[in-house]
Amino acid sequence: MSGEDVLVCGAGITSFARTEASGRQLAVQAVRAALADAGLPWSRVRAAYGGSDAAGNADTLVAELGLTGVPFTNVRNGCATGGSALVSAAHAIRSGAADVALAVGFDKHPRGAFDPRPADWGLDEAYGRDGLMVTTQFFAMKIQRYMHDHGISARTLALVAEKAYANGVLNPHAWRRKPLDADEILASGMVNDPLTRYMFCSPGQGAVALVLCSPSVAREIKARAVTLRAAVVRTRRFGSFEVFSPWAPPGTPTSVSADAARSAFEQAGLGPRDIDVCQLQDTESGAEVMHLAECGFCEDGEQESLIPFGATGIGGSLPVNTDGGCIANGEPIGASGLRQVHEIVQQLRGRAGERQVPGDPRTGFTHVYGAPGVSACTVLTR
């Protein structure tokens, strides 16, 4: 990144378990936790960005946080809502427009699968009527083809979920905190072949806030800060294979995740091999498998010789989704991207408790992916 360094000096998160609290209440709680972590008052925030997909406008949070006159920009960018808010907050710091900036993401969804409306996606009503507007179908079809092309086994998919639940047990903020083994996961009932019930995350609730600051503020408040080396959002290029597509182009699909990851690594001046701990979008087990390769952490098919041997576990060579990921935390769309960054910040500060990656990790990476082909990636270092 050019310009001034951008530091994360405060991180706040709510529980991602189902409660009666509204999305906005969760967001206020997360912002207050992040400010307390940074040791800064709300009045010190000079720019704020945030949003949710289904739980209201972030700028209304000022009614609870305090009417300080702060410029507060609403972000509504699907699964990249948190990532887009973070990019904007980082720009505000780097440009010198603000020396303390806030990014907040929150959400609360009804139980069960998402129920998108065809017209919102530019699709004929028939796609909804005939049962093809189902996100889980897409994920299943993408991994089905990937398994065919690259020799990934169903057991490896189950092991991804087993690890997610094991990490969730260690994470007090997680929604799913009960261990499940690969056999139980494989036997939990097919949802969309080859994916079974416990390989999926569920729409849920939660909120995360991050306080960003300039190096001079970090020195002033003696923050245990982490450097945001890169924050990138990309949309799809021609040739990609995306959710809710009535058609797709031929050939090996291009990947918006690969584009975003490559750009983030370039900005940071680091590569996948330099990363000590990472967070990859795992809407279901197959997504984590494919995103490992799309983000550059392994070759296509190599997952089969990594995952079954514990490489992506907390004690492995590349720990992935140490907080349990979407599978154990659920998917509150607006909050997920910042949850990932929150986890890396805690890991790099050595504050991840029972799920702390050993060996004093110094570098981290996060990745979200969502419809209709959007991805956000970050690189963080201590």
Place this chain on the structure above:
Amino acid sequence: MEGPLSDVPETGARLRGSRCADCAVAVHPADPACPRCGGPAEPVELSGTGTLWTWTVQRYAPKSPPYVPPAAGFAPFTVGYVELPEGVRVLARLDIRPEDAEIGMPVTLTAGDGVPRAAGAAV
């Protein structure tokens, strides 16, 4: 893109798509603009046979609305992408049992009264 499926002439007919004269990108449903270069695209009748590129089974009833279950109630169904010689993969409901579905299998593809329908083809 809203609407073009309702212009489909009749169930069982070949699918109508569109194709860009410059970059040969074919799509379905038809779109007046090429998704790659933004130039004009011409209507084209797509091939009625292709191969199954990927597939899955919808084992649970999708949320209603928008899903409208058949009169006899929901039953699991197969869906997939059919790759056509024009260089396009078309999303379709499959009249293929899960145990018979296989990537690369030859299939026929026709217009339905809603989304496209594909069935196993004799080799």
